[in-house]
Structures are given as C-alpha cells and as structure tokens.
Amino acid sequence: MSALGDRETVKVAQSARVGNAQALRVLDVPVVVDVTKCITGCRICIDSCPVDCLAVNPDTQKAHMRHDECWYCLACEIDCPKDAITVKIPFLVR
Amino acid sequence: MDDTNTEADVIIVGGGSAGATAAIRAQERLPRGRVVLLEKAHVKRSGAIAIGMDGLNNAIIPGHATPEQYVKEITMANDGIVNQRAVMAYAVASYAMIEQLDRWGVKFQKTESGDFDVKKVHHQGRYVLPMPEGYDLKKILTRLIKRAGVRVTNRFAATRVLLDDRGRAGGVVGFDVRTGEVAVLRSKTVILCCGASGRLGLPASGYLYGTYENPSNAGDGYAMAYHAGAELTGIECFQINPLIKDYNGPACAYVTGPLGGHTVNARGDRFIQSDYWSGQMMLEFYRELHSSNGPVYLKLTHLAPETLEEIERVLHRTERPSRGRFHLGRGHQYATDRVEMHISEIGLCSGHSASGVWVNEHGETTVPGLYAAGDMACVPHNYLLGALTYGQICADSAALYAVQADLPPVDGDQVEMERKRVVAPLSRPNGVPHHQYEYKVRRLVNDYLQPPKTANRMAQGLEYFARLRDELDEVGATDPHEMMRAVECSFIRDCAEMAARASLFRTESRWGLYHHRLDYPEMNDAEWFVHVNLRKAPNGEMQLFKRPVDPYIVPMSRDELSGYRGLSVSDGDSTHVAPAAP
Numbered sequence: 001m002s003a004l005g006d007r008e009t010v011k012v013a014q015s016a017r018v019g020n021a022q023a024l025r026v027l028d029v030p031v032v033v034d035v036t037k038c039i040t041g042c043r044i045c046i047d048s049c050p051v052d053c054l055a056v057n058p059d060t061q062k063a064h065m066r067h068d069e070c071w072y073c074l075a076c077e078i079d080c081p082k083d084a085i086t087v088k089i090p091f092l093v094r
Numbered sequence: 095m096d097d098t099n100t101e102a103d104v105i106i107v108g109g110g111s112a113g114a115t116a117a118i119r120a121q122e123r124l125p126r127g128r129v130v131l132l133e134k135a136h137v138k139r140s141g142a143i144a145i146g147m148d149g150l151n152n153a154i155i156p157g158h159a160t161p162e163q164y165v166k167e168i169t170m171a172n173d174g175i176v177n178q179r180a181v182m183a184y185a186v187a188s189y190a191m192i193e194q195l196d197r198w199g200v201k202f203q204k205t206e207s208g209d210f211d212v213k214k215v216h217h218q219g220r221y222v223l224p225m226p227e228g229y230d231l232k233k234i235l236t237r238l239i240k241r242a243g244v245r246v247t248n249r250f251a252a253t254r255v256l257l258d259d260r261g262r263a264g265g266v267v268g269f270d271v272r273t274g275e276v277a278v279l280r281s282k283t284v285i286l287c288c289g290a291s292g293r294l295g296l297p298a299s300g301y302l303y304g305t306y307e308n309p310s311n312a313g314d315g316y317a318m319a320y321h322a323g324a325e326l327t328g329i330e331c332f333q334i335n336p337l338i339k340d341y342n343g344p345a346c347a348y349v350t351g352p353l354g355g356h357t358v359n360a361r362g363d364r365f366i367q368s369d370y371w372s373g374q375m376m377l378e379f380y381r382e383l384h385s386s387n388g389p390v391y392l393k394l395t396h397l398a399p400e401t402l403e404e405i406e407r408v409l410h411r412t413e414r415p416s417r418g419r420f421h422l423g424r425g426h427q428y429a430t431d432r433v434e435m436h437i438s439e440i441g442l443c444s445g446h447s448a449s450g451v452w453v454n455e456h457g458e459t460t461v462p463g464l465y466a467a468g469d470m471a472c473v474p475h476n477y478l479l480g481a482l483t484y485g486q487i488c489a490d491s492a493a494l495y496a497v498q499a500d501l502p503p504v505d506g507d508q509v510e511m512e513r514k515r516v517v518a519p520l521s522r523p524n525g526v527p528h529h530q531y532e533y534k535v536r537r538l539v540n541d542y543l544q545p546p547k548t549a550n551r552m553a554q555g556l557e558y559f560a561r562l563r564d565e566l567d568e569v570g571a572t573d574p575h576e577m578m579r580a581v582e583c584s585f586i587r588d589c590a591e592m593a594a595r596a597s598l599f600r601t602e603s604r605w606g607l608y609h610h611r612l613d614y615p616e617m618n619d620a621e622w623f624v625h626v627n628l629r630k631a632p633n634g635e636m637q638l639f640k641r642p643v644d645p646y647i648v649p650m651s652r653d654e655l656s657g658y659r660g661l662s663v664s665d666g667d668s669t670h671v672a673p674a675a676p
Contacts, residue, residue, distance in 0.1 A: 050135040075139040092301040
C-alpha cells in the first residue's frame, strides 16, 4: 500500500480512535468532522455530498453527518480545505 | 428558487456525465435559448462518476478498432438483442468525444509516441483506454457547464415529466430537497439523464447505501419516463456486477487485467476466459461462487511491487478511492492477500447491461419532446463514454425540436396531483420511516427477483410489490430530505414492479445470469429474438409487448452471434486462457 502510504495509515489509525461526538444521536456514523479545524460558515463538504447527508449542526455551527446514508465516496474529505474530515468505512461494510 | 415561472427550451434532469455534455451542447446549439440543468445533488460531485473514473471501457480508436467491429462485439455480448443503429451512432460519434475530452484537459494514458494507449479487456477487440488521472473529470465538466451559461439548479429533485394534451413533454415538476418547495418548470423539451436504478437490490452487507452505483441514482429516470408513457426495454436484462465483497466497488478487471491481474477460484485456478462484464461471464462467476470451488478472488499477489503501486495509484484515487482504506481496515494487502469477490445486488443500468428507456439513434424516447441519455437509456454496454456521447446526441435532437416547437400549456391537474403526492409524507411525521420502507422493498427484490429466476417466485414477489404500492401511503417524513427519500421509495418500487413483469414476460433464458430462468433454461430464438418493451397503458396498467429487432446494419454470422457463449475454462486448466494483457 505504498502509493498512498502515510496519509492512509494516519487516517486509518485516526478513524480507530476518533468518536462521533457531533452526531445528534449516539451512532457510529462514518463521516467524522474535527470541529477544531472545521470553518464556521464554510459549506464545501455539504455541497459536495452526493447523497446530501451532511448539514450544519445548529449547536456547534460546524458540519456534521445529519443522515446515516454515507456512500464512503470521500467527496467531503477530499474537498475539505482544512482536512477536517475523516470518512470511516461504515460498520456493516468494514 | 423562483422556478414556478421558469420557461425553458431544454430542461436536462440530472447533471452527471450525460447531463453535463447534454447541457453544454444544448447551450452551444441555442446560444440565446434557456437551457436549465436540474441536479438532485450538486453538479460538482454528482452522477456515477462523482469521484471520477479510471478509464474509458469502450473507446473506438482508429487503428485499434472500427465502429463495425464494436457494433459486432456489443451485438455478441448482448446475445443479439440490440438496436444496432443506436449502438452505431455511439460508435461513430464517440471518437470525436474522446478528442473533445482530450482538448478539455482530461488526461488519457498515451504511449511514448503520443498515441492513445489502448488495452484489451473485451472478449474480442481492444477498447479500454486508461484515464489514470480521471478524478478531475467532473470538475472539468462543471467548469464547462458554467462557462457555457447553462442555468444550473442544484439540490432539486424532479419527480414527474409534465405532458400536454397531445402527449408531448412540456416540463417537469419537482422540489428543492433543502426547502421542500415544489416547483413547476415548463419546457419545450426534456432530456432525462438520471442514471441507473442503483438502489433496487439490497447489497449483501445489508447497508442500504453500500451499493455499487452512486446511491443518489435510485431509478428516478426509469419511473419518470414510465409515468410519462415512454417505452422501456430490456428491463429483464438486469445489471449484476462482479465486485469486491462487502465493499461493493469494482475489483477492477479493467484496471488490473491489462497489468496481469485476474479472477481465480479458491483453488487459485482461472475459470473464465475474459473478465469483460457480460451476462455469460456473470453466469460462470455465479456457478463458480456456488460450487465447491468458491469463493472467488481477484489475484494480484503474483505481480511485481511496482505494478502493484501503479494499480494502487489508480484504484485508490479514482472512482472509489476509499477501497484502500477498506483493505487496510481488514489488514489485507495486494502483495500478500487475494481480494475476495462476490456478485452485486441487482440493478437496472444500460451502461453495464441493457435495461433502460427505449431510445433510437437520435436519443429520442417514444414520447415527443422527451429524450434520454446515459445509464438509464438503453444503448447496451454504453458506459461513461456512451453517456458523454449520447448526452450530446440528445442535445442536438432536442435543440432542433425546440426551434420549431411551441411551449406546451401546463395541465394544472397533473401539477396538483404530483404536488399532493410528493408532500404527503410530510403530513405523517410519525409514519413509516423511509429507510424501513426502502429496506423492505429491496429485501423483497432480493428474495423474489434475484437470478436464477422462476415464474412462481416472481409472481409471488409481484403480489408484495402491489401491496407496497399501498404502503407508500404510510411512509412519513419530518423534513425535505426525508421527503426526497420517500419519493425515491416510490421510484424503487416502480422499478421493482417493472423488473418482475419484464422478467416474467420473457419465457426463456438469455444474457447469462442477467435473465437466467430455471423454468425456461434454454435460449429460444424462435420466439424470443425480440426486445421486450413495457409502457404505462392509458388505463394505468403496465403493458408488456414484443418489439422486433430491426434488421442488422452490420451483418452477423451464426458463429459471431454466439461468440460470448462458452466463456468457461474447463477444469481450471489455465493453459488455454488468452492473456488479458496485449
């Protein structure tokens, strides 16, 4: 797995550690947003999502996964200018 | 959005590959005209290639293949049931599309001398053109749509095509999936580019959105064309693909095959001669999976480290870039582990098989003013380049039609009926959640429609699909997003009924696994060398009928017609296998 190498290893390690504190319900949803990096008012990931499962969390004003409908396509993660998003493969699939 | 009063010359529904080129071309043809592109997601990341594509699977490049050879190959791969004129229109126009993409900045793999580096994956000819940096394709198209001056409305779900009193297309009804506001858009022409019916069967993982197709492609276009009275064809020729088990992304033979990867059984032996996705190939795959030789794997362990790096560089960045993460999460590596494969859930998609809306070589459906392109329009095995090419063909036809057509009047009753239908779930916030309804219909699709098919099983399934029509009145929604999912439930149910009825009607087996009937195991050319078409009859019933196959424009010998049969490698003897690489 050398081509993607480091970034992938970091993301996999990260996805094993990080939780989903920003989900409204306590579910293990695939899209994890680091609220310390996410820019308030930026909607790039919300625009990118092909299934429209992301939204602004009214409590934090940051992006979060509102609907558990992820295709793990990585559009949000790739398009995020702050590298604030980690997409985990959904539990049923991984 | 102020679309209640929008009047357009051309409305394109769906901004994926076909919709993008349709919009760009229509605006070019009608510089002063109004071209409106409606997209349920956002054009920058929508359609089957939301995250890009790693190659063109059906490039007909002078010096490597001719349009006649290609038409033969597809006629063969689809067991003779093709409208050759429609396939030929693609074959002739698609090289100009490749040159156009090249000029637009799409990077194709080229040889040292600067020629396109074409690979062999199909059974007979050479048609695969790698696009290792194809992750930028959608960005390039989005830029061109904007530059052309197309009016784009994102996050708008069209749900019905409006018809005038003469049965011509006259616009669409739909709603904003963020606000729930219903809008009517009048137009002289409508081009449907809504993609596959990709949420039909339930993936083996049980995850509703773990589909092969982009799950926003829920069969919207199939249902819209059907309710507009257009003919659909080959619906019984399901899409089933060999995929990475559970991940459900392509394995992918088209990328790894030319580099030496291939499919093996649990004994490590090859069992199919060609990894090109045909129904016959799928049947061999299915048999191997369900024999003592299963499971089935993609074998890459024998490849050199630099070859594996090249494979990862393409497969882990384009089309489904999370696949590397999937493998890592399971602790698997291409160098040491085989990749377990499986067959996908069923779907409808002409890009891969032949199930779609009936179109002729001009992209016209059987409804005047209504066109269809891409995965939802039946030009068999059309793939990405077919979508891009037919988008243009439809736009040319629609622009010509729009110039001499008037704007049809709106029928208030149709609009009102549709408005009531789409907002109804909001009045039932405590109704059945959309995901439960969807799980149920798709689970029943697996139970009763998944090949091998039988009449008894499918008739039983039809009863449940009829009951599910009534149960749509129980589905609830608490916001516009759920309203979108609820209307998608209706599209999925419509597609399930079409799939059942078309499969029941064709009392023979054809296209390998795609229409493999246990009660009619043989192919029967005497009775069934015809298209099976369906449409909504004036009384509202689903009507099925035979449509003759037009005389071929590229003659086929008997041997050529059966060229895709007998793809199995007997007894795991790999010495007779033609090398996948050139």
